[in-house]
Amino acid sequence: MLPKAETSHPSQPVSALEEDEARAGVVLPFALARDTRVILDGDTLVLGPKPLALGLREAQRRVATAGQENMRVTHLDAAAFDAALARVYDQVDTQEQDGVLFELADGTTGAGRQRDLLDAESDAPVIQLVNQLLRRAVTSGASDLHIEPYEDGLRARMRIDGFLQKIMDRSDVPTRRVVSRLKVMAGLDIAETRLPQDGRIPLTFGGRTIDTRVSSLPGNYGERIVLRILDRSSGLMPLSQLGLSNAQVALLHRLSALPNGIILATGPTGAGKTTTLYSLLQLANRDERNIVTVEDPIEYDLPGISQSQINAEIGMTFANGLRATLRQDPDVILVGEIRDGETASVAAQAALTGHLVFSSLHANGSVGAVVRLRDLGLDDFLIAATLRGVIAQRLLRRLCDTCSTTRAVTAAETAHFERHQIEPPAYVKDAVGCDECGGIGYSGRVGVFEMIEVGETLRAAIDRGENETALRAIAMQERESLFGQGLLEVAAGQTTLAETLRVVGDVA
Numbered sequence: 001m002l003p004k005a006e007t008s009h010p011s012q013p014v015s016a017l018e019e020d021e022a023r024a025g026v027v028l029p030f031a032l033a034r035d036t037r038v039i040l041d042g043d044t045l046v047l048g049p050k051p052l053a054l055g056l057r058e059a060q061r062r063v064a065t066a067g068q069e070n071m072r073v074t075h076l077d078a079a080a081f082d083a084a085l086a087r088v089y090d091q092v093d094t095q096e097q098d099g100v101l102f103e104l105a106d107g108t109t110g111a112g113r114q115r116d117l118l119d120a121e122s123d124a125p126v127i128q129l130v131n132q133l134l135r136r137a138v139t140s141g142a143s144d145l146h147i148e149p150y151e152d153g154l155r156a157r158m159r160i161d162g163f164l165q166k167i168m169d170r171s172d173v174p175t176r177r178v179v180s181r182l183k184v185m186a187g188l189d190i191a192e193t194r195l196p197q198d199g200r201i202p203l204t205f206g207g208r209t210i211d212t213r214v215s216s217l218p219g220n221y222g223e224r225i226v227l228r229i230l231d232r233s234s235g236l237m238p239l240s241q242l243g244l245s246n247a248q249v250a251l252l253h254r255l256s257a258l259p260n261g262i263i264l265a266t267g268p269t270g271a272g273k274t275t276t277l278y279s280l281l282q283l284a285n286r287d288e289r290n291i292v293t294v295e296d297p298i299e300y301d302l303p304g305i306s307q308s309q310i311n312a313e314i315g316m317t318f319a320n321g322l323r324a325t326l327r328q329d330p331d332v333i334l335v336g337e338i339r340d341g342e343t344a345s346v347a348a349q350a351a352l353t354g355h356l357v358f359s360s361l362h363a364n365g366s367v368g369a370v371v372r373l374r375d376l377g378l379d380d381f382l383i384a385a386t387l388r389g390v391i392a393q394r395l396l397r398r399l400c401d402t403c404s405t406t407r408a409v410t411a412a413e414t415a416h417f418e419r420h421q422i423e424p425p426a427y428v429k430d431a432v433g434c435d436e437c438g439g440i441g442y443s444g445r446v447g448v449f450e451m452i453e454v455g456e457t458l459r460a461a462i463d464r465g466e467n468e469t470a471l472r473a474i475a476m477q478e479r480e481s482l483f484g485q486g487l488l489e490v491a492a493g494q495t496t497l498a499e500t501l502r503v504v505g506d507v508a
């Protein structure tokens, strides 16, 4: 039987429910213990290989709540951990505990109070399946979860470190009911299957709030559902961990201290633009400055900063939101994205009238932002007068520490380094693949950044309407480009040339 917690009033009779809650206080739910490789077994914390922080935090919370002291810690290998899991949860009907971690955070399926996913009751098979998929995505740190009906069944994939991984492919599941369940959770109209819809599912997981943006798209075998997972409580990555050079950090400090102008982050979706913009906001955040944001979606909660959510359906577009924030006496404004001429124009006007504007833009490289702003209809003189800096960024997969191998650099590789005025390394590393990295050869990612500061020379060239090649020659040296920065990571043994070519391409 499960180890029982001491309740605060041991002499009083407790109801079955209270007893249950007291017991739940010290033992982690089975699925959480299994997935995070953390078991709370009486006064012992049992850890499997690479235990996840999520399980450790929850164990810590429960131990503190139960007032337990003198905890021992045991480290086990995978086989011993599985044995411990089976022993500790022996008496528990694991089927019932499995896959019931998730629940709507607003309590609509509960008894009116907000209930944590970890306390949820068991449920119907379709609900369990959906919960398992959500739990798997969240515990794996996935950024997106795709649910895709196709001819022969239903496929689920999740995006980790920028790559989709299949987590389910089954022909024996009721596709339409799985999709309907997700649509109900997201507050979508389940009767409407011919039009795309979007909504959100607010979840809690072990006391953590996780927001998900849900979109549906009709297809020939049913509606595809994609969830974007926003773990706002995971906090923002500190600037020191972004992988910036000292010169780049100094530039970010300079840019964030400017009184006015436009600072842009460019790159494809998932390149970490939001993290960079939020880092700039935090640098700019001082008591004497009023900072407001217009975002879609709000990805992190920033203390001391007024954040607003875009809602195009009711006319709250980026351009309208930006106009509204200008009436709020701001000093610094974050506009999530400039994707149309109207927003670009309002942002430029805001910069001209003494505001510092941070935003993101879809463009290749840093100088590409100038070209993109021209495409959006801004005049050269207006771009020259307002643009102060551009940060282009990409995320490269980081080589797995456990399995990567070292070999001598080839002549072809040396040529890449020389072309970018970088001293070629004698050795580089190759990706291999092992159990630690799931056979991929890479684990985690490293950011590379190309930053330009618009000074006098570059400003004059933009004003003259110079083309991208000319602007690029003025703005940076080859080693400062995205590819050059990628090569520096290759030389440092952090990633491979193949990965750098795949993500950045050698444009020079």
Ligand SMILES: [Zn+2]
Pocket: 400, 401, 402, 403, 404, 432, 433, 434, 435, 436, 437, 438, 439, 441, 442
């Ligand atoms: Zn490996």
